[in-house]
Amino acid sequence: MSENPIPGSENPEKLTGLKQGPIKKVAAGIPAVVSALEMTVSEAGLERGMKALFNLNQKGGFDCPSCAWPDPDDERSGIAEYCENGARAVAEEATAKKLTAEFFSQHSVQELGKLSDYEIGGKGRIAEPMFLPAGGTHYQPITWDAAFEKIGTELNRLASPDEAVFYTSGRTSNEAAFLYQLFVREYGTNNLPDCSNMCHESSGTALGESLGIGKGSVTLNDFYQAEVIMILGQNPGTNHPRMLTALQKAKANGATIISINPLPETGLMGFNNPQTVLGVLGYKPGLTDIFLQVKINGDMALLKAIEVLLLEAEQKAPGSVFDQHFINQNTQGCNEFLQDLTQYNAEQLAAQAGIPFAQVQEVARVLAGKSRIIACWAMGLTQHKNAVATIKEVVNLLLLKGSIGKPGAGTCPVRGHSNVQGDRTMGIFERPTARFLDSIEKNFHFAPPRNHGYDVVECIKAMHAGEAKVFFAMGGNFLSATPDTRFTAEALQNCKLTVHVSTKLNRSHLVHGQEALILPCLGRSDKDMRNGENRFISCENSMGVIQSSRGVLQPVSEHLLSEPEIVCRLAKATLGERSKVTWDQYAADYDLIRTDIERTIPGFADYNERVRQPGGFYLPNCNRAGDFDTPTRKAHFHIAAPEKQHLKDGELMMMTIRSHDQFNTTVYGLNDRYRGIYNERRVILMNAKDMQDRNLKNGDLVDLHNHYDGVARVAHKFIVVEYPIPEQCTATYFPETNVLVPITSVAEKSNTPTSKMVVLTITPHQGF
Ligand SMILES: Nc1nc2c(c(=O)[nH]1)N[C@H]1C(S)=C(S)[C@@H](COP(=O)(O)OP(=O)(O)OC[C@H]3O[C@@H](n4cnc5c(=O)[nH]c(N)nc54)[C@H](O)[C@@H]3O)O[C@H]1N2
Numbered sequence: 113m114s115e116n117p118i119p120g121s122e123n124p125e126k127l128t129g130l131k132q133g134p135i136k137k138v139a140a141g142i143p144a145v146v147s148a149l150e151m152t153v154s155e156a157g158l159e160r161g162m163k164a165l166f167n168l169n170q171k172g173g174f175d176c177p178s179c180a181w182p183d184p185d186d187e188r189s190g191i192a193e194y195c196e197n198g199a200r201a202v203a204e205e206a207t208a209k210k211l212t213a214e215f216f217s218q219h220s221v222q223e224l225g226k227l228s229d230y231e232i233g234g235k236g237r238i239a240e241p242m243f244l245p246a247g248g249t250h251y252q253p254i255t256w257d258a259a260f261e262k263i264g265t266e267l268n269r270l271a272s273p274d275e276a277v278f279y280t281s282g283r284t285s286n287e288a289a290f291l292y293q294l295f296v297r298e299y300g301t302n303n304l305p306d307c308s309n310m311c312h313e314s315s316g317t318a319l320g321e322s323l324g325i326g327k328g329s330v331t332l333n334d335f336y337q338a339e340v341i342m343i344l345g346q347n348p349g350t351n352h353p354r355m356l357t358a359l360q361k362a363k364a365n366g367a368t369i370i371s372i373n374p375l376p377e378t379g380l381m382g383f384n385n386p387q388t389v390l391g392v393l394g395y396k397p398g399l400t401d402i403f404l405q406v407k408i409n410g411d412m413a414l415l416k417a418i419e420v421l422l423l424e425a426e427q428k429a430p431g432s433v434f435d436q437h438f439i440n441q442n443t444q445g446c447n448e449f450l451q452d453l454t455q456y457n458a459e460q461l462a463a464q465a466g467i468p469f470a471q472v473q474e475v476a477r478v479l480a481g482k483s484r485i486i487a488c489w490a491m492g493l494t495q496h497k498n499a500v501a502t503i504k505e506v507v508n509l510l511l512l513k514g515s516i517g518k519p520g521a522g523t524c525p526v527r528g529h530s531n532v533q534g535d536r537t538m539g540i541f542e543r544p545t546a547r548f549l550d551s552i553e554k555n556f557h558f559a560p561p562r563n564h565g566y567d568v569v570e571c572i573k574a575m576h577a578g579e580a581k582v583f584f585a586m587g588g589n590f591l592s593a594t595p596d597t598r599f600t601a602e603a604l605q606n607c608k609l610t611v612h613v614s615t616k617l618n619r620s621h622l623v624h625g626q627e628a629l630i631l632p633c634l635g636r637s638d639k640d641m642r643n644g645e646n647r648f649i650s651c652e653n654s655m656g657v658i659q660s661s662r663g664v665l666q667p668v669s670e671h672l673l674s675e676p677e678i679v680c681r682l683a684k685a686t687l688g689e690r691s692k693v694t695w696d697q698y699a700a701d702y703d704l705i706r707t708d709i710e711r712t713i714p715g716f717a718d719y720n721e722r723v724r725q726p727g728g729f730y731l732p733n734c735n736r737a738g739d740f741d742t743p744t745r746k747a748h749f750h751i752a753a754p755e756k757q758h759l760k761d762g763e764l765m766m767m768t769i770r771s772h773d774q775f776n777t778t779v780y781g782l783n784d785r786y787r788g789i790y791n792e793r794r795v796i797l798m799n800a801k802d803m804q805d806r807n808l809k810n811g812d813l814v815d816l817h818n819h820y821d822g823v824a825r826v827a828h829k830f831i832v833v834e835y836p837i838p839e840q841c842t843a844t845y846f847p848e849t850n851v852l853v854p855i856t857s858v859a860e861k862s863n864t865p866t867s868k869m870v871v872l873t874i875t876p877h878q879g880f
Pocket residue numbers: 178179180197311344345346347348350351352372373374375377406407408409410411490491492493527528529767768769770771772774775776777868
């Protein structure tokens with residue numbers, strides 16, 4: 113066993129028994145249908161489970177709590193618009209199992225810490241508010257009133273509001289998020305870190321600087337009109353399965369699909385749509401036309417190689433490759449950018465990216481003749497040191513081709529959590545704009561703080577240093593999702609009070625401050641009843657569509673509160689007479705919250721009326737309209753050099769990725785079916801040559817080490833799995849290896865932990 117200073121902070125090093133099978137050639141089909149139904153019925157029961165599934169992503173139903181992929185604007189699949197992993201996210205939430213005070217009295221915090229994330233997640237929904245007193249070994253029941261009073265007292269006792277931190281995960285509704293940031297700012301701080309800081313922050317930063325809006329520009333309809341779709345650093349078969357349906361349709365309309373990934377991800381390679389009979393029978397599987405198996409973080413070199421070849425082609429036949437009209441009208445910095453490109457040699461760049469030159473030439477040929485190009489990306493681009501620069505390079509390529517602000521073309525950062533984009537729109541941001549704060553001040557008659565707050569990495573450091581003392585989380589699993597698990601555990605333990613608004617038990621409840629509270633809330637699928645009315649909330653998807661979401665299931669316990677209600681009661685308990693906000697009225701009537709969102713945030717005119725229309729409404733998007741909200745009103749080319757990989761002898765690069773059976777830190781099962789890995793999560797995927805160099809065989813046990821910044825980090829007991837991954841690249845599952853992700857290694861400008869770029873050395877496993 114490792115020397116673990118903080119009991120319960122990590123997954124125990126128990127192996128569960130690896131079984132291996134072939135890597136699957138196609139995603140979905142019958143196994144996906146079976147897997148979705150199995151979990152739904154076993155967790156929620158037949159009636160409850162089916163009720164949930166039939167209402168998932170239907171107009172008037174509830175928004176899938178899994179990813180942020182949009183629903184079709186018009187026709188939706190007759191039975192239900194969901195995928196295997198959406199169904200499993202619902203099953204996870206709709207489970208009929210619950211954790212009452214009795215459960216917590218029988219199991220100490222220490223005992224629960226010995227369970228794996230898979231075992232913890234299977235325990236059920238938290239059924240009542242729980243409190244862990246200072247020095248206590250077991251959580252005890254507490255009334256809602258007493259819980260709010262305790263938090264209010266602690267918050268008011270702090271020397272400054274900046275000693276409190278208010279985290280948000282991305283499932284929180286627009287209504288709850290708006291109230292939450294309003295409360296936090298009236299209380300007096302901008303310490304509003306969120307999961308975005310670890311997710312698409314690099315995209316927001318890059319797009320904001322290049323194009324004037326931190327969101328993607330495409331709609332679902334653009335997919336159906338695109339000529340080329342590039343997919344970089346994203347695994348939609350597992351993480352956004354409904355995207356495969358859109359890709360299939362795009363392909364049927366003639367689009368060429370280019371996938372750029374160190375792994376031949378099954379969903380990208382082939383797809384059998386489970387919502388069509390032919391798909392279930394296994395028809396037309398191929399999706400990707402060109403697969404570029406890039407080395408980890410080789411994307412920038414690859415993009416530059418493509419651009420160099422495009423420039424050469426343009427010089428041979430001016431006007432045939434670049435969209436000169438678009439460039440002249442809409443962009444700035446193109447000449448300097450092209451001048452800089454001339455220093456590079458495409459062949460060398462291709463070698464740096466790990467891609468055969470002929471393949472890069474093929475891609476350049478495809479792109480040269482096309483103008484309706486969409487670029488999609490996710491964590492494979494955002495969680496690197498140079499993530500912001502790489503995403504700007506994606507934009508550079510689109511700008512050269514005039515592929516922004518026209519049908520069938522544009523940017524598509526594919527968001528993670530189902531309302532992560534909406535939370536940001538509502539003001540969950542540690543660095544709010546002056547425009548936003550002015551609007552708060554004008555509408556609510558208090559002066560919000562103007563100094564920037566902590567993001568995720570900064571708040572961990574502040575808690576560790578004793579500069580932040582109260583940690584409040586609106587959802588999420590902060591300990592497991594953040595980098596450097598042991599450091600973060602010490603940071604949380606340093607706090608006076610840690611509070612989690614949660615649906616399910618997770619590790620962050622078990623590694624706590626001096627005192628701790630768990631406040632159980634309603635989930636997306638739960639009915640939110642008030643005066644006989646089942647109320648709805650609203651969310652924004654990855655393409656900027658605002659839609660209502662109304663739960664359909666009886667909550668597992670009468671003691672659950674909705675998130676908006678929790679914020680209102682927290683605000684009253686903390687601010688009392690000081691507050692200028694009508695919290696009671698908001699808690700009673702969500703329409704009033706939406707009215708005030710409309711007054712405060714642009715784009716929400718007639719919110720209450722339009723959100724009630726089937727399918728909701730689109731928020732304005734300047735890029736979509738061909739406009740760029742930068743200081744110059746032009747799109748900007750940015751110049752940056754590809755990062756050289758600096759691996760020393762014996763070192764490897766590790767990316768931490770999701771298996772098929774998890775939603776972030778929630779582990780649904782132990783299989784990663786598409787990758788042919790069953791019944792085990794403590795695996796490291798390695799290239800055959802790297803294994804040979806180290807005398808390793810498939811199935812050997814190893815320990816993983818990282819020494820960034822002179823700190824010795826170790827993750828014990830991982831099983832070596834030979835896999836078709838480029839040399840010097842490895843992959844492991846998050847969160848088991850978060851212990852190795854250095855808190856001090858972050859992306860430039862966005863401060864996102866570099867979870868896909870962890871330098872590793874490997875030793876044979878020591879001990880048992
Ligand atoms: N079922 C399910 N759905 C989810 C989630 C989940 O956990 N489970 N999580 C949600 C959230 S919050 C998010 S952010 C998204 C995450 O969605 P993804 O970003 O698809 O998730 P990851 O597993 O992190 O996958 C990253 C992909 O990038 C590739 N990659 C890694 N490094 C590089 C690189 O340097 N270059 C390139 N080109 N590729 C690279 C990996 O091989 C992998 O295919 O999914 C959301 N949806």
